[in-house]
Amino acid sequence: MFSDLTPLKELETGRRRAERLAYFEMLASGIAHEIKNPLVAIKTFAHLLPRRHSDERFIEDFGRIATREIQRMERLLERLHTLSRPSDRLRQPLDLRVPVTEAVETMRAAFEEKNLVVTVVTPPTPCMIRGAHAELGQLFLNLLMNAHEATPPRGMLRVELAVTETHAIATVLDTGPGVPAELLDRVFEPFFTTRQRGSGLGLAICAAIAQTHDAKLKVANQPAGGALFTAEFPLAVAAPAPVSA
Numbered sequence: 001m002f003s004d005l006t007p008l009k010e011l012e013t014g015r016r017r018a019e020r021l022a023y024f025e026m027l028a029s030g031i032a033h034e035i036k037n038p039l040v041a042i043k044t045f046a047h048l049l050p051r052r053h054s055d056e057r058f059i060e061d062f063g064r065i066a067t068r069e070i071q072r073m074e075r076l077l078e079r080l081h082t083l084s085r086p087s088d089r090l091r092q093p094l095d096l097r098v099p100v101t102e103a104v105e106t107m108r109a110a111f112e113e114k115n116l117v118v119t120v121v122t123p124p125t126p127c128m129i130r131g132a133h134a135e136l137g138q139l140f141l142n143l144l145m146n147a148h149e150a151t152p153p154r155g156m157l158r159v160e161l162a163v164t165e166t167h168a169i170a171t172v173l174d175t176g177p178g179v180p181a182e183l184l185d186r187v188f189e190p191f192f193t194t195r196q197r198g199s200g201l202g203l204a205i206c207a208a209i210a211q212t213h214d215a216k217l218k219v220a221n222q223p224a225g226g227a228l229f230t231a232e233f234p235l236a237v238a239a240p241a242p243v244s245a
């Protein structure tokens with residue numbers, strides 16, 4: 001009996017190792033790619049500096065571009081940090097309506113600039129879950145930034161929060177082109193992007209944050225087109241009273 005199980009177990013261990021290696025390769029190549037571009041920009045300037053140091057325009061450009069590219073690398077480090085930080089200990093009871101509406105407020109000016117019609121629907125009573133406020137804000141901000149990015153001017157965006165007996169369900173939908181069916185499985189992968197200057201970390205971070213909140217994060221396309229992201233959080237339940245001995 002046991003000897004029959006061993007090869008199966010070995011197969012499973014081998015499969016897991018291969019999966020981890022593939023994931024590591026994806027992360028490593030993504031990080032390398034993200035760091036290479038800013039480095040090349042800075043290196044090129046540094047190389048020309050001895051010959052051009054009295055060219056005021058050159059020095060000005062160097063300062064501006066080096067600062068921008070360094071900020072890009074700093075942002076990458078910050079985002080990788082979010083991706084790797086387990087926040088279980090920081091979870092506390094909070095009203096999910098708060099990070100949702102705050103994220104919408106943060107994006108308000110960007111939405112207005114593009115003339116997007118934004119509808120926000122939240123229940124009249126608190127949606128209590130256990131969570132980390134800043135991370136949840138990050139999750140909704142990333143979803144809203146993507147929706148903003150994907151939706152053409154004068155398009156529509158809808159953010160909805162609903163509660164069932166057991167869950168709080170947040171929905172973000174837009175009237176952009178949606179996610180091509182063959183890419184639906186890949187959008188949560190770190191460094192997967194279809195955007196020119198995207199890093200492809202936004203949704204990977206959302207997925208990591210959802211996971212630490214025991215939430216299910218899903219993507220689909222609406223029948224009429226446009227992406228639909230849902231995040232389903234277990235509602236906080238009162239801790240059972242300690243049993244007296």
Ligand SMILES: Nc1ncnc2c1ncn2[C@@H]1O[C@H](COP(=O)(O)OP(=O)(O)OP(=O)(O)O)[C@@H](O)[C@H]1O
Pocket residue numbers: 142146147150174176177178179187188192193194195197198199200201202203204226227
């Ligand atoms: N609302 C949306 N509509 C259509 N496609 C989307 C939407 N949100 C995400 N995507 C697709 O998923 C990809 C990954 O999104 P993700 O947020 O992880 O990275 P990104 O937006 O490309 O870059 P960044 O790291 O700056 O967020 C996007 O490049 C895009 O192809």
Ligand SMILES: [Mg+2]
Pocket residue numbers: 142145146198201202203
């Ligand atoms: Mg994004």
